[in-house]
Amino acid sequence: MANVLTDLAADIYKAADIVGRELVGVIPSVTINAGSEGAAFGDTVRSHFTRKATVNETYTPAMTIPEGDDQTVDNKTMTIDKVANVQIPWTGEDIKHVQNGSGYETIYGDQIAQAMRAITNSIENYTATALYQGASRVFGTAGTNLFASDFDAVAEVRQILVDNGMPLDGQATLAINTLAGTKLRNQAQLQKVNEAGGDDLLRRGELLNLQGLMLKESNGIQLHTKGTATGALVDGALAVGATSITFDGATAGASGIKAGDVITFAADTANKYVVATGATGASGTITIQGPGLRTAIPDNNAITIGANYTGNVAFHRAAVELVVRPPAQPFGGDAAVDRMTVQDPFSGLVYEIAVYKGYGKVMFDVTTFYAAKVWKGDFVAGLLG
Secondary structure, three states: OOOOOHHHHHHHHHHHOOOOOOOOOOHHHOEEEEOOOOEOOOOEEEEEEEOOOOOOOOOOOOOOOOOOOOOOEEEEEEEOOEEEEEEEEEEHHHHHHHOOOOOHHHHHHHHHHHHHHHHHHHHHHHHHHHHHHOOOEEEOOOOOOOOOOOOHHHHHHHHHHHHOOOOOOOOEEEEEOHHHHHHHHOOHHHHOHHHHOOOHHHHHOOOOOEOOEEEEEOOOOOEEOOOOOEOOEEOOOEOOOOOEEEEEOOEOOOOOEOOOOEEEEOOEEEEEEEEEEOEOOOOEEEEEOOOOOOOOEOOOOEEEEOOOEEEEEEEEHHHEEEEEEOEOOOOOOOOEEEEEEEEOOOOOOEEEEEEEEOOOEEEEEEEEEEEEEEOOHHHEEEEEO
């Protein structure tokens, strides 16, 4: 059977440049694990994780070679558990009607572009959420206008990352929402060509790299609503580097302590930690990302949950992985009469489009399985807005 989609490919790409699109800044900045091979829903992706090395402070010459220190290599997993699907049905009568107006090819191209737009937005939002919930620590004040008077916060959030050991190899990004982007563009020193070193921002509105971070705007930057827990107390003293925090004495309320909540301790108000795994009871255990606590916390120390905030986030490309796959097909294929892959020019993601023929009807299908996981929380830092 002749290809159905080949003749329509030009209309798909043309429409992709015309249909309105939201800003995508997170997807192009993460490690993307994509390909044309299909995946099964619920598949597991694994990554190794090496622990911090122990430094020996003794050296004893001998004729026998030391055994060396045993090391444990941990294994982290991610499940492909998200699906985005858009189905576009057409009947012969529908095609006949639109040929008297804009034309089938024009409308069909727009529909495919809208499908890529919606799926890309879903993946962008999901990945941005995984990032801010997986941050090690945060800087800033919740509910404030970021960059309202200066851009010192860029250096502050960078310090968190470099203190955590993030490589300075030019692959770190600061993803912000459009309000923060507007405030940055209003900074006089960034608009002056002699001070900024170019007219990219002044003439074209392009955000320049600052403090070694690539500045990108994203429509997926989320407003985090804090959990309802109050009165939580640390249950058992915590050492520097601890990532598991047992608590009791809380009034949990409806949502308890949520992933993404920013917490501080009475004994350490300087560091603001992000909850990676929450808890809903009056007692329980929550976790934070590495490198863990910067200060030892005594038993029965009060835990305070910060206010709602906008989750702008700085991160290294290697900190997070995004897996995107089309559904796996049975041997010999399914009922689709044609398939083709189309690259979204905005996000760079590649989507598979399939066409199915029925009784007096045809349907175009765009389906993607995806998942995102922060592997290295120490290479992620939040910037509150």
